[in-house]
Amino acid sequence: xxxxxxxxxxxxxxxxxxxxxxxxxxxxxxxxxxxxxxxxxxxxxxxxxxxxxxxxxxxxxxxxxxxxxxxxxxxxxxxxxxxxxxxxxxxxxxxxxxxxxxxxxxxxxxxxxxxxxxxxxxxxxxxxxxxxxxxxxxxxxxxxxxxxxxxxxxxxxxxxxxxxxxxxxxxxxxxxxxxxxxxxxxxxxxxxxxxxxxxxxxxxxxxxxxxxxxxxxxxxxxxxxxxxxxxxxxxxxxxxxxxxxxxxxxxxxxxxxxxxxxxx
Amino acid sequence: xxxxxxxxxxxxxxxxxxxxxxxxxxxxxxxxxxxxxxxxxxxxxxxxxxxxxxxxxxxxxxxxxxxxxxxxxxxxxxxxxxxxxxxxxxxxxxxxxxxxxxxxxxxxxxxxxxxxxxxxxxxxxxxxxxxxxxxxxxxxxxxxxxxxxxxxxxxxxxxxxxxxxxxxxxxxxxxxxxxxxxxxxxxxxxxxxxxxxxxxxxxxxxxxxxxxxxxxxxxxxxxxxxxxxxxxxxxxxxxxxxxxxxxxxxxxxxxxxxxxxxxxxxxxxxxxxxxxxxxxxxxxxxxxxxxxxxxxxxxxxxxxxxxxxxxxxxxxxxxxxxxxxxxxxxxxxxxxxxxxxxxxxxxxxxxxxxxxxxxxxxxxxxxxxxxxxxxxxxxxxxxxxxxxxxxxxxxxxxxxxxxxxxxxxxxxxxxxxxxxxxxxxxxxxx
Numbered sequence: 054x055x056x057x058x059x060x061x062x063x064x065x066x067x068x069x070x071x072x073x074x075x076x077x078x079x080x081x082x083x084x085x086x087x088x089x090x091x092x093x094x095x096x097x098x099x100x101x102x103x104x105x106x107x108x109x110x111x112x113x114x115x116x117x118x119x120x121x122x123x124x125x126x127x128x129x130x131x132x133x134x135x136x137x138x139x140x141x142x143x144x145x146x147x148x149x150x151x152x153x154x155x156x157x158x159x160x161x162x163x164x165x166x167x168x169x170x171x172x173x174x175x176x177x178x179x180x181x182x183x184x185x186x187x188x189x190x191x192x193x194x195x196x197x198x199x200x201x202x203x204x205x206x207x208x209x210x211x212x213x214x215x216x217x218x219x220x221x222x223x224x225x226x227x228x229x230x231x232x233x234x235x236x237x238x239x240x241x242x243x244x245x246x247x248x249x250x251x252x253x254x255x256x257x258x259x260x261x262x263x264x265x266x267x268x269x270x271x272x273x274x275x276x277x278x279x280x281x282x283x284x285x286x287x288x289x290x291x292x293x294x295x296x297x298x299x300x301x302x303x304x305x306x307x308x309x310x311x312x313x314x315x316x317x
Numbered sequence: 318x319x320x321x322x323x324x325x326x327x328x329x330x331x332x333x334x335x336x337x338x339x340x341x342x343x344x345x346x347x348x349x350x351x352x353x354x355x356x357x358x359x360x361x362x363x364x365x366x367x368x369x370x371x372x373x374x375x376x377x378x379x380x381x382x383x384x385x386x387x388x389x390x391x392x393x394x395x396x397x398x399x400x401x402x403x404x405x406x407x408x409x410x411x412x413x414x415x416x417x418x419x420x421x422x423x424x425x426x427x428x429x430x431x432x433x434x435x436x437x438x439x440x441x442x443x444x445x446x447x448x449x450x451x452x453x454x455x456x457x458x459x460x461x462x463x464x465x466x467x468x469x470x471x472x473x474x475x476x477x478x479x480x481x482x483x484x485x486x487x488x489x490x491x492x493x494x495x496x497x498x499x500x501x502x503x504x505x506x507x508x509x510x511x512x513x514x515x516x517x518x519x520x521x522x523x524x525x526x527x528x529x530x531x532x533x534x535x536x537x538x539x540x541x542x543x544x545x546x547x548x549x550x551x552x553x554x555x556x557x558x559x560x561x562x563x564x565x566x567x568x569x570x571x572x573x574x575x576x577x578x579x580x581x582x583x584x585x586x587x588x589x590x591x592x593x594x595x596x597x598x599x600x601x602x603x604x605x606x607x608x609x610x611x612x613x614x615x616x617x618x619x620x621x622x623x624x625x626x627x628x629x630x631x632x633x634x635x636x637x638x639x640x641x642x643x644x645x646x647x648x649x650x651x652x653x654x655x656x657x658x659x660x661x662x663x664x665x666x667x668x669x670x671x672x673x674x675x676x677x678x679x680x681x682x683x684x685x686x687x688x689x690x691x692x693x694x695x696x697x698x699x700x701x702x703x704x705x706x707x708x709x710x711x712x713x714x715x716x717x718x719x720x721x722x723x724x725x726x727x728x729x730x731x732x733x734x735x736x737x738x739x740x741x742x743x744x745x746x747x
Contacts, residue, residue: 055459061406076428
């Protein structure tokens with residue numbers, strides 16, 4: 054019995070030492086070898102295919118090859134920037150909007166170096182991960198988990214409970230090739246026979262009243278904008294709220310999540 | 318069910334209570350996340366480990382006569398050792414599972430769960446408890462050769478602070494701390510009784526009246542009670558603590574010795590062979606000396622099989638419980654027959670032989686056969702058969718040096734006796 058306990062103690066101590074070694078030594082090796090290497094424009098340009106896709110964003114060079122499949126858009130949207138300075142594509146996703154904070158946190162994992170001549174803070178790059186980094190890593194992992202979860206092909210529909218004015222939101226989402234390719238969102242009401250007699254997207258009087266309150270933005274452009282964002286981001290979590298239309302944002306994301314809950 | 322004693326049942330119930338409470342409070346949710354299962358199993362094994370350690374402490378209580386419910390003190394001690402070691406392994410597994418839980422996430426390997434900041438004192442209390450356990454268990458891993466009995470006993474006292482630290486580790490984290498408070502209080506109470514109170518309250522005072530020199534290195538010490546006489550059964554043993562300032566060694570140290578007298582004897586007689594410093598000093602203990610006795614302990618004859626005839630095999634100083642048994646047979650009114658084989662090196666090494674033969678002359682249900690190794694060689698099945706033809710149908714009781722036991726137990730099993738019918742009590746390291 055004491056031999057058994059002794060063996061267990063030896064095994065325990067050795068595995069603990071292994072864990073400590075991995076945690077303390079391994080990240081240091083990764084940092085010194087890969088993190089802050091200087092990369093020339095030529096070297097960057099040589100990684101210009103989907104098989105090896107490097108991009109320069111704000112002075113830093115990232116190897117995003119492994120992410121092309123996980124990116125919510127068709128691959129061509131990403132590969133068009135391979136081997137090139139890509140800050141432009143980063144700050145403007147094509148709809149005038151920058152990538153989200155979650156995407157930014159993900160990017161850190163792909164860092165390979167900095168572009169020769171770029172004005173970057175090398176000391177900051179050499180810092181080991183801190184608490185806030187861990188938090189952003191957790192968040193990015195959550196986004197990544199959501200982003201890589203594929204939907205089954207098909208169309209998904211959800212309808213909200215009627216509100217005080219009798220209108221209710223509806224959403225239809227079409228998934229093809231495991232990606233969201235079409236979204237329709239509106240708020241409707243029905244008469245006593247069940248016939249739809251009202252569509253908020255066509256209610257110009259409502260839009261005028263809204264415009265006066267919001268200072269410009271109305272359902273006329275925000276509904277299509279939310280629909281578009283959902284297609285591009287691929288998951289409801291990726292949709293950003295538009296200032297002046299946060300009520301519609303909550304309704305849209307809630308309904309989209311409900312509709313997609315059956316699509317996993 | 319001969320191997321299961323009623324006391325085991327009580328320990329089993331006590332041990333299952335914390336596990337049940339844990340399962341009631343943390344019934345596992347159906348989850349496919351390995352992290353969840355690592356943590357859940359880690360906690361469960363932690364509960365299991367601490368429970369076993371608390372039970373091991375409880376078993377160190379050593380109340381005279383109560384050890385019968387556990388099949389005697391030597392068996393209780395073996396159980397204590399087994400439960401203690403299992404608890405230790407449980408605690409190791411507990412820390413391992415919780416420490417390696419983050420590995421299952423495949424990213425952000427972290428030591429934060431195992432080594433949090435200093436303000437998270439329950440975790441550090443757990444580590445300190447484990448470190449103390451390793452310190453007091455280190456001698457049993459025999460890093461430094463064979464154990465010194467007295468030093469080992471002192472070092473083993475570290476188990477008390479280790480248990481308190483383990484409770485400090487557990488109480489703030491437990492959903493139902495009450496169960497730990499109760500079990501913890503019982504266990505710490507047991508240690509306090511054993512180490513602090515029993516040396517004063519648990520011992521009785523005796524006076525040495527005579528010391529019979531049986532051979533040059535074997536004495537029989539006769540003790541007269543200064544207070545109430547002790548009730549005991551043949552074959553039991555006591556812890557003896559001399560209170561003799563002039564003793565060459567072992568004064569105020571307790572050691573176990575077997576009783577050689579019959580329960581009806583007004584004097585308590587102990588057969589003591591010179592086997593170490595303390596027993597060497599007792600060979601010359603002067604009459605009139607004060608001795609403290611704690612006991613009786615043991616369940617050598619395990620009187621649970623009345624009506625079965627018995628085969629006794631004794632050798633060396635291991636003849637002592639049989640001397641007690643044979644003396645008791647003089648005024649015994651059962652109809653159990655006993656055949657004693659007295660195995661010794663030669664005639665000189667046969668202590669008490671004359672008296673035993675004398676008893677055999679007076680008591681027809683008691684027979685004795687002496688066997689001298691130097692003349693007749695090792696005992697054989699044929700030898701037993703010749704002198705005791707029905708030895709296979711008897712309950713067998715063995716006591717003697719390790720070499721004799723190693724020879725006899727396989728021989729008896731080969732002769733067709735079941736292990737259940739062979740009884741021996743070894744208090745080599747009690």
